[in-house]
Amino acid sequence: MLRYGLGEISQHHPSGQDLLHVFEIQTPWILLHQTIRLVVLDYVEDYANGTIWSTGLLRARFANDFTQLLNRRNVILKRIQEKGRINVSNVQRSHPENHLVEMGVEASINIIQHPEFVSLLKQGTIKRIEQTQSIICEGVRVYNSPDFIHHSERGETLVKLNPFGEIPASRRQRQAALLRLYGGNDSTILQFSLQQRHWNVKKTIPTDAEVNDAMSLVRLDLEQMENLYSLVGKNNNLDKIPLADTYRSCMNCQVRFICPSKDGLERAKAEQFTLMCV
Numbered sequence: 001m002l003r004y005g006l007g008e009i010s011q012h013h014p015s016g017q018d019l020l021h022v023f024e025i026q027t028p029w030i031l032l033h034q035t036i037r038l039v040v041l042d043y044v045e046d047y048a049n050g051t052i053w054s055t056g057l058l059r060a061r062f063a064n065d066f067t068q069l070l071n072r073r074n075v076i077l078k079r080i081q082e083k084g085r086i087n088v089s090n091v092q093r094s095h096p097e098n099h100l101v102e103m104g105v106e107a108s109i110n111i112i113q114h115p116e117f118v119s120l121l122k123q124g125t126i127k128r129i130e131q132t133q134s135i136i137c138e139g140v141r142v143y144n145s146p147d148f149i150h151h152s153e154r155g156e157t158l159v160k161l162n163p164f165g166e167i168p169a170s171r172r173q174r175q176a177a178l179l180r181l182y183g184g185n186d187s188t189i190l191q192f193s194l195q196q197r198h199w200n201v202k203k204t205i206p207t208d209a210e211v212n213d214a215m216s217l218v219r220l221d222l223e224q225m226e227n228l229y230s231l232v233g234k235n236n237n238l239d240k241i242p243l244a245d246t247y248r249s250c251m252n253c254q255v256r257f258i259c260p261s262k263d264g265l266e267r268a269k270a271e272q273f274t275l276m277c278v
């Protein structure tokens with residue numbers, strides 16, 4: 001709700017635009033993992049064009065990209081703090097720390113040396129896909145693009161990197177089903193998930209039933225979101241937004257610092273319950 005629409009639909013409200021920008025202030029931890037993705041994809045693109053990076057180049061690219069993302073975050077943070085319309089006083093400026101850079105470099109090296117990854121690079125052709133590339137399915141615009149598509153005589157493989165940790169099996173299955181929309185019915189889906197600097201890989205060919213189930217959920221989500229947007233209304237009444245069921249969902253949430261649950265999920269729920277009873 002917060003991340004994917006509220007700022008957009010409330011852009012004529014005084015804090016609507018700020019909400020849009022505030023989502024760009026991610027934690028250094030999240031930026032670190034975004035950098036891993038970006039660097040690995042640049043590596044793949046260069047590899048496909050015949051340039052193979054040395055470890056030194058990978059380290060330099062990583063440090064540079066991570067620093068750029070942090071600098072951009074710091075600039076946005078400063079701007080929002082100066083405007084003072086949204087309270088982000090609990091967010092600090094950040095600088096690239098060496099141990100984070102080393103951690104990111106290690107995770108990046110681990111995937112480009114992963115046997116499944118190496119076998120993709122060694123044969124066939126690879127096309128990088130922009131994350132913003134959407135696909136229309138049954139009248140719904142779906143954003144769930146693979147990171148790259150690989151073709152060889154063995155067929156088509158859609159590859160997705162999940163650098164933010166292992167995702168539950170049911171979510172991974174839904175992600176695979178929606179990824180299939182970008183390929184053919186017999187495309188193989190390869191999902192790499194980063195877990196403590198190592199990558200687990202899952203290979204699947206989703207069935208039609210799985211794709212249909214995933215699309216049903218997307219449609220239900222859309223309905224719920226549209227209902228909620230109308231409840232929130234022009235006054236940006238964020239109390240109408242439901243909070244997570246469990247604090248675990250909040251642990252890696254990208255909008256936690258502006259969510260009422262930043263001071264504790266149970267406390268935020270109690271406050272919201274009180275508001276609803278008024």
Ligand code: SF4
Pocket residue numbers: 002242243244249250251253254255256259260261262
């Ligand atoms: S911090 Fe928790 S409750 Fe708030 S938006 Fe994120 S997941 Fe939902």
